[in-house]
Amino acid sequence: MSLRIDELSPTEVRQLADSFETAPLEEILRWAWGRFGTNAGIGTSFQGAGLVMIDHALKAGFKFPIFTLDTNLLFPETYELKSRLEAHWGISIEGVQPSVSLADQARENGPELWKKAPDACCTIRKVEPLQRKLSSLSVWITGLRRQQSDTREKTRILELYRFDDLRELYIAKMNPMANWDRDAVWAEIKSRGIPYNPLHDRGYRSIGCQPCTSLAKSGENERAGRWTGFDKTECGIHTFLGASI
Numbered sequence: 001m002s003l004r005i006d007e008l009s010p011t012e013v014r015q016l017a018d019s020f021e022t023a024p025l026e027e028i029l030r031w032a033w034g035r036f037g038t039n040a041g042i043g044t045s046f047q048g049a050g051l052v053m054i055d056h057a058l059k060a061g062f063k064f065p066i067f068t069l070d071t072n073l074l075f076p077e078t079y080e081l082k083s084r085l086e087a088h089w090g091i092s093i094e095g096v097q098p099s100v101s102l103a104d105q106a107r108e109n110g111p112e113l114w115k116k117a118p119d120a121c122c123t124i125r126k127v128e129p130l131q132r133k134l135s136s137l138s139v140w141i142t143g144l145r146r147q148q149s150d151t152r153e154k155t156r157i158l159e160l161y162r163f164d165d166l167r168e169l170y171i172a173k174m175n176p177m178a179n180w181d182r183d184a185v186w187a188e189i190k191s192r193g194i195p196y197n198p199l200h201d202r203g204y205r206s207i208g209c210q211p212c213t214s215l216a217k218s219g220e221n222e223r224a225g226r227w228t229g230f231d232k233t234e235c236g237i238h239t240f241l242g243a244s245i
């Protein structure tokens, strides 16, 4: 799928991104649904902001396809949450799988690749599966927030990226939660009765794969606790596209 540049120009994206800064969440989502329908898809790792966004979308009748990157290394609590959310919302959430099994990864790269080369592990288990999934979409909707980390503070509500140079295809990335803060997200989760990961109640702030997620210390940013001991703050899914145009 993906976009041709005559379907959504960089100028229009910049104008929309500016106007979305003060728009209600439903209005932003309505634009994506009205213009792209099911060619816009929500990717979620079940963090709070994504859950709020999905709840608003579904209650407004916007039936975006929803997917998660199932690395096969998520916490049992996360898999259980996926099932609870599917029952709560009456939907199916696609678990996008890596093309390499854990056993093959261990055979080719040695055991526990995440301990010695987490970038390589994330490429196999997250980035490549995401690229495959995004090739079927025109708009990728995420729950990214600026407040989460230094690397996310310049996130725009609507962005445009080159996706396939050979075929001159682009993809729009929509981050409707970019200007939300953590307190507002959690107030919505509680008031709307949205199921959430019980690990949050045990002190985990950002929850990813089990081997690479630990408790963050108080005062650290929201992404602290991911890849402790490595100079790594992003898995690559939000950086592989390069700079927005």
Ligand code: SF4
Binding pocket: 071, 073, 113, 114, 117, 118, 119, 121, 122, 123, 125, 126, 208, 209, 210, 211, 212, 235
């Ligand atoms: S977060 Fe850790 S276990 Fe998950 S894909 Fe990346 S390196 Fe591998």
